[in-house]
Amino acid sequence: MGFRKRMEGPAALGLLLSLAAAAQAPQGAYQQAARLPARIVSFTAQPALIQAGQSSTLSWSTENPSAAEIQPDIGMVGARGSLQITPAVTTKFTLTVHGPNNQVLTRDLVVTVAGSVPAAATATQGGGKNEIPRMPDGKPNLSGVYNSGFPGTFFQGGPAMNIGGVAQPDETKPALKAGAEKFKVVRGPNDAGPSANCMPPGLPQSYFLPYQWQIVQGLNSVVILYEYPHLFRVIPTHGGPHQPDLDPTWMGDSIGRWEGDTLVVDVAGFNDKTELTGGFRHTEALHIVERFRRTAADTLEYHATIEDPNVFEKPWVVSRKFPLRTDLERVDEFVCENNKDYTGLFAK
Structure with a gap:
């Protein structure tokens, strides 16, 4: 889509390999907490109307997610956070949150770029260089x-x-x-x-x-x-x-x-x-x-x-x-x- 994003990431984790023995497992208290349903608390864009070349800040907050992602082009995100985007055209962003027991929640918002055509109307219809390949079942x-x-x-x-x-x-x-x-x-x-x-x-x-x-x-x-x-x-x-x-x-x-x-x-x-x-x-x-x-x-x-x-x-x-x-x-x-x-x- 061609927008820029900027965010802070944690330091990369380490990689170490060896053998070990460990104790048998009692159930941990946090496992019960993990079974609480997920919830989208907020998902906003400020400002939601921008001029070409200007930036908007996406902010989100969720509870008890096993995973969360924002599309298009952003991908996996943490339970809460914010990032700066500069979309070239009017774009609908979708926050998807996964919770326990296959729970899936979504929330949409639109960042409008004045005078532009929405991204969906300009998307390549098949055959694009970066098109994701698909199986016969889609x-x-x-x-x-x-x-x-x-x-x-x-x-x-x-x-x-x-x-x-x-x-x-x-x-x-x-x-x-x-x-x-x-x-x-x-x-x-x-x-x-x-x-x-x-x-x-x-x-x-x-x-x-x-x-x-x-x-x-x-x-x-x-x-x-x-x-x-x-x-x-x-x-x-x-x-x-x-x-x-x-x-x-x-x-x-x-x-x-x-x-x-x-x-x-x-x-x-x-x-x-x-x-x-x-x-x-x-x-x-x-x-x-x-x-x-x-x-x-x-x-x-x-x-x-x-x-x-x-x-x-x-x-x-x-x-x-x-x-x-x-x-x-x-x-x-x-x-x-x-x-x-x-x-x-x-x-x-």
Whole structure:
């Protein structure tokens, strides 16, 4: 659409990997709070009538959202905030809030640019360079190889570091519960972490390594292939519940569903052997809700809400945008041999 936006984002979270043991999970008090219905308190534009080249400020406030987004072209946002926009033409903005039990709320407003034609009237009708591809059933086609966009040096341990992708404004920092300090990762100088032994990194950190990952989408399922360390997930998109008594696994059990153009994936049934982005261990009570949305033909937005009532005071959010690798058709094979006999692996 061609408007500019300006907002403050939190510092990028860190990425640390290792093995850990954790306690069994009592139910956390914040889980009950998370079941409260979501609510849109306010959504305003000041001023709502502007001249060409002038700016308006969007402000919003919500309660108990599991996710919130503003369209067009803004994407995922926090529970409350404001940003400055400079639309080129009259534009309708929609705030969409997701709550518990598949609750979806929306509220619209219009920023009028004097003398302009509304954006909907000037939109490209098919065939545009940035048109989002779609499946035969009309759902967005998320298929493709995506780049972590890793911005810095890969580093295990020590202070927090930048992770892959472009940080979004709704990203939040985790807060440990009182008495849960044992779940914070502390490494010694010779501890390279579990990646040195080719252990699965788990979620959501599998997206943030300096390797590619690929989505292969069908009509009833989505497959995600991770180049490192050659992991995969098969995600049915029927939206049903998880099976009872899941066997704990490294990548958890994934069930997907579509909410409009957003693929929502509920992940449970984790073991306690991975580390979370930011340098925290977790228990088997870990629960992650992922949201995938193609914001443009060459961009995928990823949003993960992470909760573990044994470790964190409340759910926290990792939110990134990843570029599509149009030059790649698939991820490469990756061989990981625990660094124990690396030379012998290639001996003839």
